Amino acid sequence: MSETKVFLLPDLGEGLTEAELVAWHVSVGDEIRVDQPIAEVETAKSTVEVPSPYAGIVAELHGQPGETLDVGKPLISVTPMGAAAAPSAPVAEPAEPEVEPEETELGEAPERVVEPAGTSAAAQTYREEEKAGSGNVLIGYGTPGGHGVARRTRARKASAAGPVDTLPLEDGAADPLEDGAADAGPAADADVDLSLLRTRVPGRLGAVISPLVRRMAREHGVDLGELPGSGEGGLIMRRDVEAAIHPAEPDTAAAPDVEPSPVAEPTPVAEPAGAKPAESRGVDARTGLAVSARTPVRGVRKAVAANMARSRSEIPEATVWVDVDATALLELREGLKSGTSQVPGLLAFVARFVTAGLKKFPELNTRIETAEDGSQEIVAFDGINLGIAAQTDRGLMVPSVRAAEKLSARELDAEIRRLTDVARQGKATPTELGSGTFTLNNYGVFGVDGSAAIINHPEVAILGVGRIIDKPWVVNGELAVRKVTELTLTFDHRVCDGGTAAGFLRFVADAIENPNSLLADI
Structure with missing residues (x-):
């Protein structure tokens, strides 16, 4: 069984949630050392070089230059030197840690992570490696170099390729259980009953796992304590907060039939046979003008x-x-x-x-x-x-x-x-x-x-x-x-x-x- 380690894109400071991959400094098969710069990424704040917390052989690069990567998603996979290559088998996804609400003076229930029984050896291995880090720090992230164990906010999923050691997900990183955040793959189909892991507590904020959801609700004045969750066990998802911020317009199609007006309606102009919709032809439907360019708003x-x-x-x-x-x-x-x-x-x-x-x-x-x-x-x-x-x-x-x-x-x-x-x-x-x-x-x-x-x-x-x-x-x-x-x-x-x-x-x-x-x- 391989010992491939996956390094997740860290929070590069100020709670940033994404970064654009500018360039790789390494290639698959390269031998790298701890704290060697492996990639250059551009955030909304600045352009920085990301050092590797692992030494070994580059097994996989997760992303192409120009691609926007979410914080907390895989950046690079590294195989330690001398690791025996062995066929890997799909591994069932371990249970997520249980989140227990804990009342505070302000009535908010912050998350308290309880490690499930049978914590993986991979997690324990990460803790030991963390203690022996180099001490090299990149803004809000780095290897502590024996100064203590870095914060670990939640257990991570095991990859289908074998047991994988990962860095912890920082505050503000994309929640792997949020809408569209989990990667498709064998591990995503693991039979895990999330309702057993998360229990909705009415009037409490403990049913919110993602820090992004909390921040979105806070910035838009949404009361999470009164918001029903659409996720398993009443979990409040991003779509729930977005629905509260932008209520859906009434469905006119479902309105009861009314007596038609005696005024004749204008006859709609039919599209020629085989014509594509205006948007697909690169023509703006509102102005009728050709769309010359579309530039993503990022960075x-x-x-x-x-x-x-x-x-x-x-x-x-x-x-x-x-x-x-x-x-x-x-x-x-x-x-x-x-x-x-x-x-x-x-x-x-x-x-x-x-x-x-x-x-x-x-x-x-x-x-x-x-x-x-x-x-x-x-x-x-x-x-x-x-x-x-x-x-x-x-x-x-x-x-x-x-x-x-x-x-x-x-x-x-x-x-x-x-x-x-x-x-x-x-x-x-x-x-x-x-x-x-x-x-x-x-x-x-x-x-x-x-x-x-x-x-x-x-x-x-x-x-x-x-x-x-x-x-x-x-x-x-x-x-x-x-x-x-x-x-x-x-x-x-x-x-x-x-x-x-x-x-x-x-x-x-x-x-x-x-x-x-x-x-x-x-």
């Missing part, structure tokens, strides 16, 4: 779309703006160029003014959290992680300068340049891309004056800076040509009123018009 574009849609649906936003005379700031920067050290960019100066303004108006450096019971609270932070919106070939990304309030303009300039560079290379980490508390957006580089930007959820405000152009301006009662830019602040009206937002915006504008007052630490 960064999918993440941006989901985040922006959530921001628009959840945040009651408002926008304030002001024109600013930036002549003094440009003159200051020109004067600094006579020195020997590198002169910070204009965005770094604005970032310095923003951090000073957020110290004075901390309401804009917060986050709103909603509890499961619907109550909300405003979370304030001891520090500022300043997000910098950066346009890349992969889409809009927002890496953040951590502890930005502690940095000078020169230090901010260096960090902004570094983060922008790694973001454009697709090498920014999930921590760099997901830890911001306030976003600064320089859309002036696109040649526009202003924009009512969408707030980068879950933040509560975003400041935009437009292009700097010559405009007529009144100075000391006389008309003059000055360098003018527009600042636009979009803010969450739940955390503050217009007075606070206007006070912050005016603070930053005054700093740009009189930069020497805040730049003693350039």
Whole structure:
């Protein structure tokens, strides 16, 4: 019997549920070592190399470049060196662990996994190997190197090819028992009575196995305690939550017969004999135009779309703006160029003014959290992680300068340049891309004056800076040509009123018009 080990695509950070396979670094038959990079994958956050937790011979590659893989699905199969090859026989699928609900103070019943009797030797072998890992860590995943046993959230199915050791399924990974998540195969036909393993408890959340289902319900305000489950034993499936989010339209075909109207109905135009439906001919049925291309929404574009849609649906936003005379700031920067050290960019100066303004108006450096019971609270932070919106070939990304309030303009300039560079290379980490508390957006580089930007959820405000152009301006009662830019602040009206937002915006504008007052630490 072979000892093939299957490595599942891990959660690469921030609860991501899928990744696109960019390229393989190994081929079937190659000998690999522990922590050797085996594949390059692109997530909604960045492009990363995935190391192997096993050493041995590559037996199978589960996926082709360009294919989107779900977290928790097989990535690569490895046969240890010296393993005796033997014919494999189908193995009956072992029983899943029983999930017992356990009451908490908030009335939610979290899952508590109980290993079934006769736990497989494969699972025990994995635990022993886990303890002897190398310690190499890739974002949220890695081999612990003797630092303790990694969390194991549920037992995994045995492959029909023989006993298989697998890595644990992380939180946020696709549930193998969810709709369409289980691969077809001999093991999928194993005679397992799921109703014996999962018992529906009315009014409790214990009948939800998949963390994806829980998250979907939480994001759309669906009460799982009152939702009937269509799965075995009353298990709540993804389709149940989707049905609650988007109720089905009434079936007009099933409506009782009514007296026909005396008004003549228009005669439908018959399709020519043998004609294919419009969609199958590549013609859009609504517009009658030929469809030139269909582009899947995935990766960064999918993440941006989901985040922006959530921001628009959840945040009651408002926008304030002001024109600013930036002549003094440009003159200051020109004067600094006579020195020997590198002169910070204009965005770094604005970032310095923003951090000073957020110290004075901390309401804009917060986050709103909603509890499961619907109550909300405003979370304030001891520090500022300043997000910098950066346009890349992969889409809009927002890496953040951590502890930005502690940095000078020169230090901010260096960090902004570094983060922008790694973001454009697709090498920014999930921590760099997901830890911001306030976003600064320089859309002036696109040649526009202003924009009512969408707030980068879950933040509560975003400041935009437009292009700097010559405009007529009144100075000391006389008309003059000055360098003018527009600042636009979009803010969450739940955390503050217009007075606070206007006070912050005016603070930053005054700093740009009189930069020497805040730049003693350039």
